Amino acid sequence: MMNIIRGFQDILPENMEKRRFCENRLRAVFKKWGYQEIDTPTLEYYDFLIQGIGPELRERMFKLLNADGEIIVLRPDMTTPIARIAATKLGKTGDGFHKFYYLNHVFRKVANNTEDQQEFHQAGIELLGLNNRLADAEVIAVAIQALVNAGLKNFYIDIGSARFFNSLMDQLPIIAERKKTLRKTIMNKDFVLLEKLLFRYDLSRQDRETILRLPHWRGDESVIVEAEQTFQQNNLTASLALKEVKEVYQYLRMYGLNRYAIIDLGIIRNFDYYTGIVFEGYTGYMGSAICGGGRYDHLCQKFGKDIPSTGVAIGIEKLVRVLAQENQVSKGTLNRRKYFIRYRKDLIQVAFILSEQLRNLNNIVEMELEIERPKDQAIQYSIDKKIRYLIDIQSENLDQVTRYDLETNKEEKVSYGEKN
Amino acid sequence: MVKKTEDSIMTIALPSGRLFQSTIDLLKKSGYFGLIDYNEKTDRRLVFYNQEETFQFMITKPKDNPTYVECGVADIGIAGKDILLEEKKDVYELLDLGLGACHIVLAASRAREDVMRDIEQRLPLKIATKYPNISRNYCIKKGINGEIITLYGSVELAPQVGLADIIVDLVSTGKTLQQNHLRVIDEITPISARLITNRISYKTRHRQVNQVVQALKKIVVQTNDT
Numbered sequence: 076m077m078n079i080i081r082g083f084q085d086i087l088p089e090n091m092e093k094r095r096f097c098e099n100r101l102r103a104v105f106k107k108w109g110y111q112e113i114d115t116p117t118l119e120y121y122d123f124l125i126q127g128i129g130p131e132l133r134e135r136m137f138k139l140l141n142a143d144g145e146i147i148v149l150r151p152d153m154t155t156p157i158a159r160i161a162a163t164k165l166g167k168t169g170d171g172f173h174k175f176y177y178l179n180h181v182f183r184k185v186a187n188n189t190e191d192q193q194e195f196h197q198a199g200i201e202l203l204g205l206n207n208r209l210a211d212a213e214v215i216a217v218a219i220q221a222l223v224n225a226g227l228k229n230f231y232i233d234i235g236s237a238r239f240f241n242s243l244m245d246q247l248p249i250i251a252e253r254k255k256t257l258r259k260t261i262m263n264k265d266f267v268l269l270e271k272l273l274f275r276y277d278l279s280r281q282d283r284e285t286i287l288r289l290p291h292w293r294g295d296e297s298v299i300v301e302a303e304q305t306f307q308q309n310n311l312t313a314s315l316a317l318k319e320v321k322e323v324y325q326y327l328r329m330y331g332l333n334r335y336a337i338i339d340l341g342i343i344r345n346f347d348y349y350t351g352i353v354f355e356g357y358t359g360y361m362g363s364a365i366c367g368g369g370r371y372d373h374l375c376q377k378f379g380k381d382i383p384s385t386g387v388a389i390g391i392e393k394l395v396r397v398l399a400q401e402n403q404v405s406k407g408t409l410n411r412r413k414y415f416i417r418y419r420k421d422l423i424q425v426a427f428i429l430s431e432q433l434r435n436l437n438n439i440v441e442m443e444l445e446i447e448r449p450k451d452q453a454i455q456y457s458i459d460k461k462i463r464y465l466i467d468i469q470s471e472n473l474d475q476v477t478r479y480d481l482e483t484n485k486e487e488k489v490s491y492g493e494k495n
Numbered sequence: 496m497v498k499k500t501e502d503s504i505m506t507i508a509l510p511s512g513r514l515f516q517s518t519i520d521l522l523k524k525s526g527y528f529g530l531i532d533y534n535e536k537t538d539r540r541l542v543f544y545n546q547e548e549t550f551q552f553m554i555t556k557p558k559d560n561p562t563y564v565e566c567g568v569a570d571i572g573i574a575g576k577d578i579l580l581e582e583k584k585d586v587y588e589l590l591d592l593g594l595g596a597c598h599i600v601l602a603a604s605r606a607r608e609d610v611m612r613d614i615e616q617r618l619p620l621k622i623a624t625k626y627p628n629i630s631r632n633y634c635i636k637k638g639i640n641g642e643i644i645t646l647y648g649s650v651e652l653a654p655q656v657g658l659a660d661i662i663v664d665l666v667s668t669g670k671t672l673q674q675n676h677l678r679v680i681d682e683i684t685p686i687s688a689r690l691i692t693n694r695i696s697y698k699t700r701h702r703q704v705n706q707v708v709q710a711l712k713k714i715v716v717q718t719n720d721t
Contacts, residue, residue, distance in 0.1 A: 186583070233698065264587040267689060290701055339698065362567025362693040363585065 082185055082193025093395050094196065097225050098178050101198040101389060104221040105176035108213070110200050113175040115156035121146035126377045127155045129348050135183040137193075149182035153197060154386055155374070161203045162378035172204030178391075196391035199368070203375070206383035208319055211352040211370060212326035218356065218366055218387045219327075219335045226398055230358045230365065232335055233293070235342030236320050237349035237369065242312035243285060249276050257286075261343060292340035295333075296324060302340060316351075323352055344369065352385070360400045365393045409463035409482045414440045417453055418468040426468050429476070429491055457481055505550050505703055508569035510557035514688055517594045518573050527710035561586050561691060570696035571707060576686045577665055581626045587697050589708050590690040593715050597667035599629060601681040604654045610661060610680050614639050623653030624663040633663065633683050651675040 079085065086094065102112075118139070125133055128151065137149040150156055157175060165173060178198045185193055200217055202210050215232055222230055244254055253276055260269045266287075273283040285305075292298050299321045306313040320338060327333045344353045344367065353369030368387030375382035414433055418426035423446075430440040441462065443453060450467070457465050458481055465479040466489075474492040479485070509518050516535055522528045530546035541554050555563050557575060561584040564572035573592065577599055603610045613620060617640045624630045627645045634641040644659055651671055653659040665686065666672060666679065690711060692704050 186585075264585075264694070267588045267591045290697065293698065293701065343694075357695050357698070359695075359699070360567075362565055362695050364694070 080193075082191055084192075084194065090395070093399070094391060097391055097394050097398065098196075098198060100225040101221045102176070102178060104217060104224045105198075105200055108174075108200075108217050108220075110174045110176035110217070113157060113160070113177055114179065115150065115153065115160065115177075117149060117180075118147045119150055119156060119159075121148045123159070124148060124150070124155060127158055127374050128152075129345055131345070132183070135186065137182050137184065151183050152181050153177045153179055153199060153388065154201060154371070157201050157203075157386075158371075158374045158382075158384065159378045161201075161382050161384070162375040162380040165203075172202065172210075174200065174202055176200045192392065197388045198391055199386060199388035201384060201386035203382050203384040205385075206351075206370075206372060208322040208352070209326060211319075211385055212323045212330070214368060214385050214387050215323065215327060215336070215352075215354055216330045216332055218354075218368070218389065219332050221389065222356065222366070222394070223335075225394060226401070227358065227394070228401060230335065230356055231337050232354050232356045232366075233337050233339035233342055234320060234323060234352065234354045235339045235344075236316045236351060237344065237346045237353050238319070238351050239313055239316035239340060240289075240346050242310055242316055243289075245312070246310055247278065247282060249278070258346065261286075262345070264343065290341035292338075294338060296321065296338065298338045298340065299324070319352060348374070354387075356389075358397050358401075360397050361393060363393075365390055365397060408461075409458070410439070410461045411463045411482075412438045413457075413460070413462040413464070414438055415443070415453065415457040415460075415462045415465045416440065416468065417443045417448075417450065417465065420446055422468050422471060425471055425473070429466070429468065429473060432491065454479070454481065504544075504548065505571065505700070505707070506553065506569045507550055508553050508555050508560050508563045508572040510560050510573055510575070510688075511554050512557055514557060514573065514575070514595050515554070518592075518688070521592065521594065521711065521714065525710045525714050527707065558582075564691050564693050567693050567695055570692060570700060571704065572691045573688055574691055575688055576684075577626065577629070579689060579691070580684070581628050583628070586691040586693055588689045588691055589704070590711060590715065592688045592690055592711065594688040595667075596685070596687045597665055598685055599626065599663065599683045600666045600679045601633070601661060601663055601683060602651075602666070602672055602677040602679050603661040604676050604678075605660075607678070607680055613660075620661055621659040622661050622663055623650050623659035625650060625665075626663055629683070630663040637681075651677055 121138060132151050136151045139147050141147050157177070161173065176199065180194055180196050182194055185191060198221070200214060202214055215234065219232060244258060247254060257269070257272060260272060270287065273286060292302055299317055303314055303317050306317065324333065324336060324338060327336045342353055342355065344355065348371055349369040350372040351370030355364040355367035357364050366387055366389040368385070370383070370385040372383040375384060416426050416430050426442060430442050433440045441460070454465060463480065463482050465481060467477045467479070469477065474490045475488050476491055478487050478489045480487070509515060519531060519533065523531055528545055528550055532546060533543055543552050544550065553563065553569060558578055560572045560574040561578060561582060563569040564586050565584045572586070575595060579586070579588065614637065617638070619640050619642055621644060622630050622641045623644045623646050625646060625648065627643050630641065630643050633639070644653065646653065650662045650664045652675070653662060654677065655675060661680065662677065663683065669679070672678065690708065697704055
């Protein structure tokens with residue numbers, strides 16, 4: 076019988092340790108850049124939250140009824156609740172900016188049968204109150220540093236622009252309804268239908284090629300140079316958007332992080348939601364992005380206040396999986412800060428004192444709880460728990476304590492007497 | 496999972512069954528994939544290479560094909576539009592290969608007018624199908640008061656024995672429908688095989704993916720002309 080709900084997981088210690096390792100490494104970077112942790116309720120009012128949530132995510136929310144018959148939802152992302160907080164609880168616009176980070180779980184119904192997961196852990200930052208390229212670049216830089224600190228080696232961040240894409244769409248000489256169909260087709264990544272539509276709508280050869288060639292605009296700064304030559308004459312907004320991408324890339328170069336960055340003008344994200352720079356990170360190990368984000372200047376406004384914002388979210392489960400494939404997560408060497416203490420039955424108080432003494436020195440110390448368990452079993456238990464040192468107390472005298480190093484299989488006499 | 500870079504070889508997922516032989520023929524005809532030596536009748540390998548070892552091929556159940564592509568274990572796949580419509584995978588559709596062309600239709604054993612009258616009067620209709628999602632969307636679009644019964648195959652049986660009033664199914668020649676006393680009430684959508692890729696292969700191996708598209712595009716157009 077299934078005893079837990081589909082798409083939700085029990086996480087046992089071994090995997091939990093891997094997840095916490097990642098989370099701690101990401102958190103450390105967020106904090107170093109001055110981002111402050113924020114939390115929001117797991118449950119929110121449906122009517123309120125959907126003001127800021129697009130149709131795709133809206134369908135994937137878990138909806139419930141509370142005792143008063145109101146519809147409530149499990150939060151499907153962290154960005155929307157944070158935008159709600161920014162718009163309703165923080166100072167007026169022009170009061171400077173806010174830097175938040177979060178490490179939390181979000182809930183989404185499975186989109187298809189490939190991904191059997193409905194509870195996701197996300198780490199991310201939001202930078203609210205600024206609309207400049209330095210802010211855009213900082214968010215990308217923090218994302219890169221966080222992934223590097225977690226131990227990820229082979230990854231890239233593709234940087235594009237929703238504004239660029241939107242300006243190309245705006246410029247097409249067709250009615251709004253048809254533009255909507257084109258956008259939807261591109262969002263669905265159906266290039267077969269897209270090509271047909273471009274002909275059916277009687278677009279000029281140049282317009283058709285511009286749209287179909289979008290994925291070709293990918294690489295380093297030379298892509299921008301090429302694109303600028305194409306668009307500076309006939310599309311002012313597009314060339315402004317290109318300047319923005321270039322500026323962000325240049326900041327990343329100054330940070331010394333441009334080796335992780337790739338310009339990709341064909342990037343497809345939710346362009347109804349994002350308004351400026353967009354980006355996503357990927358590795359060679361996975362068919363989908365490991366992190367993503369961008370500028371969403373209109374979201375806070377939907378909750379009552381106009382606050383330009385940008386942010387990134389990193390998928391923890393994906394990161395853990397990729398790190399395991401890259402073999403970056405600690406591979407089971409014994410931890411030299413872990414101790415196991417055996418003792419003769421009548422010396423239990425000596426063992427208590429020594430273990431507390433070792434804990435005070437920042438070690439992880441386990442007492443034998445199964446009194447008089449054979450030593451070989453105690454050793455096996457220790458190795459299973461990645462404990463490096465086993466201490467065996469056979470006398471009251473702490474000056475000459477037997478300590479086994481389970482990594483090297485050596486026995487030594489160590490003094491834990493008062494002089495320490 | 497193997498790590499994919501620009502240097503490692505391209506992996507292509509092929510659908511077994513109905514589309515397999517015509518897909519192999521298409522790949523051979525394009526001349527782009529080198530020497531492919533695979534005999535459908537005698538070979539039992541699920542993974543094989545072209546002789547130059549520049550492409551790796553894997554054979555999947557047609558319905559699973561987009562899954563292998565979506566997860567990134569295959570760079571390119573070939574999947575029927577019916578499966579793509581039904582499963583809503585996160586894949587890029589690159590090219591209409593024109594193979595296995597047919598339609599998804601609404602069919603019934605009763606006269607067209609009778610069925611249409613039932614639909615207009617919003618009478619409840621039991622619909623047998625292998626495509627519950629496509630059927631549901633169609634019902635919403637046409638305002639049909641449909642109750643969907645999902646089957647795994649031989650859908651034509653359902654109306655004959657009273658399990659369903661109408662069916663939504665794939666039809667190519669119409670012979671099976673005819674022999675089971677069913678007629679087409681409405682053509683829901685045309686179907687053919689599509690060349691698909693995932694978003695990461697589409698980015699990181701864009702040049703190679705595009706070369707495959709161009710190589711196949713040439714002969715697909717030719718095939719349509721003749």
